[in-house]
Amino acid sequence: MPDPAERSFDAVVVGAGFAGLYMLHRLRRQGMDVRVFEAGGGVGGTWYWNRYPGARCDIPSMEYSYQFSDALQQDWEWTERYASQPEILEYANHVAERFELLPHIRFHTRVTAARYDESERRWQVALDSGDTVTARYLVMATGCLSVPNVPRMAGLDPEADNVYHTGRWPHDGVDFTGKRVAVIGTGSSAIQSLPLIAEQAAQVTVFQRTPNYSVPAHNARLDPDYVADLKSRYRAFRARNWQRGFGADFRDSDRSALEVDEAERLAEYEDRWARGGLAFLAAFNDLPFSDAANATAQVFIRGKIREAVNDPEVAARLIPHTPVGCKRLCVDTNYYQTFNLPHVRLVDVTEEPIEAVVAEGVRTTADTYPADCLVLATGFDAMTGAVTRIDLRGRKGQTLKDKWQAGPRAYLGLATAGFPNLFLVTGPGSPSVLSNMLPSIEQHVGWIADCIEYMQSKQFTAIEASPDAEEAWVDHVNAVADLSIYPKCNSWYLGSNVEGKKRVFMPYLGVPPYLEKCAEVVANDYQGFRLSSRG
Ligand code: N01
Secondary structure (H helix, E strand, O other): OOOHHHOEEEEEEEOOOHHHHHHHHHHHHOOOOEEEEOOOOOOOOHHHHOOOOOOEOOOOHHHOOOOOOHHHHHHOOOOEOOOEHHHHHHHHHHHHHHOOOHHHEEOOOOEEEEEEEOOOOEEEEEEOOOOEEEEEEEEEOOOOOOOEOOOOOOOOOOOOOOEEEHHHOOOOOOOOOOOEEEEEOOOHHHHHHHHHHHHHOOEEEEEEOOOOOEEEOOOOEOOHHHHHHHHHOHHHHHHHHHHHOOOHHHOOOOOOOOOOOHHHHHHHHHHHHHHOOHHHHHOOOOOOOOHHHHHHHHHHHHHHHHHHOOOHHHHHHHOOOOOOOOOOOEEEOOHHHHOOOOOEEEEEOOOOOEEEEEOOEEEEOOOEEEOOEEEEOOOEOOOOHHHHOOEEEOHHHOEHHHHOOOOOOOEOOOEOOOOOOEEEOOOEOEOHHHOOHHHHHHHHHHHHHHHHHHHHHOOOOEEEEOHHHHHHHHHHHHHHHHOOOHHHOOOOOOOOOOOOOOOOOOOOOOHHHHHHHHHHHHHOOOOOEEEEOOO
């Protein structure tokens, strides 16, 4: 990168997923010189990497898209109720081309380190190519679920040709025909991919550590009349829904599960089961907060698992004993039914822990299960992994990894004290994964872009979250989480899926109060932030 103009930017954005693309678009529209660095070979972020069979979104496609351009909203045609990974990736590529973003993105380039230069008030950003660039602002658009969690297992070589992590799936697919496949993990990625892997494979052994609740997707082609109707009022429809967290499909209830009689409660659960999707969780307003209310949903889904799975012993192993929604609820097509197939078996690793991956397959304390290939559906170092793996150093050389050792600390999930001019898109402490990600990304990017515009108009050169505001916000995030069921089981929301990671609830529960707080901060001249113009 010899050209000096290629070394100095107004802003550097890390990641070319939906957050990075829109950040680039917004800042360019504000006349800024921006460069995006992306480790992958194309745009799309999570949808670029997660190409496993059956990968699709669990938010209805009509609400999983940008709202910033009416023309884009009207032009783009989704084909299914839940969009498949290839279609979402096509959409990301379309956006990148349509808004002429590609020339400003450098692919196959990983940001390895970044250091805040206090005298210059600029970030020095190191790339794996060996180059260093500088920028006034550094935006981490690195995604909440982007760093694969690879389990530590004796004999496991994650780079081996016959080992596939769902979050790093080969671009030309994997042919499992006639193969014996071991699948480790039973989260959303396994639940989506297992039925399709089982269609091809000669034998599948699923290694389960914790069972998960899953509701049917009932995916289908979109009815053109339904699409036309929505599009005729799309802007208002989306504007209203994005403030409700998960959108219209969720159909939030204002009733407690405990204030209705059993017949009414069952009818509600049956109706939501029949319609499918995450809306099951919104059947009653106290499912995320009351153990007793949540227990009614648990009993209902356990009954559905027993109905779906022929062998009662297998069904018993597949039945979770955690609150519904405490781990992210899964959405499936024939997941439980797949265990009725004669060539699919379930191994509970709490009964017989995995000892090693061996040449013949997977060895547990009880047996060796033959396998020609291994699917690691073991999830991600969620919410913080992508940020802390970069050697980020703020004021006085403090590293973010050290600062977040005891759990992430961020003000509104947007910024973190000690790291001026660094912004996080959907960082810890924002609703992010507990909302429809696309509108949340748009809200964060809009907030950051407006903030930068404000700084420029007032000739400020640095903005930093104040430690007091940050501490108060982190306390509030934890206090709200403690009122809910979320801390009651181990999940990636708490980082407890990753060995050695501090157990702290990371997202913020509550989209409407979050939006209000963000607006209030701006209305009060960036309350809780320190802005300065020295330098
Ligand atoms: O990851 P996960 P995922 N030995 O962490 C198990 C989104 N997503 O990729 O629960 C044995 O949920 C682990 O066990 P445990 C969505 O938000 C969305 O499936 O930690 N097992 C668990 O069963 C989702 O929630 C979509 O005890 C081990 C599994 O691996 C998130 O991404 C589709 C293990 C990991 O499940 C992550 O989903 C896909 C070990 N050492 C993903 N280590 C949709 O939109 C881990 N496990 C529908």
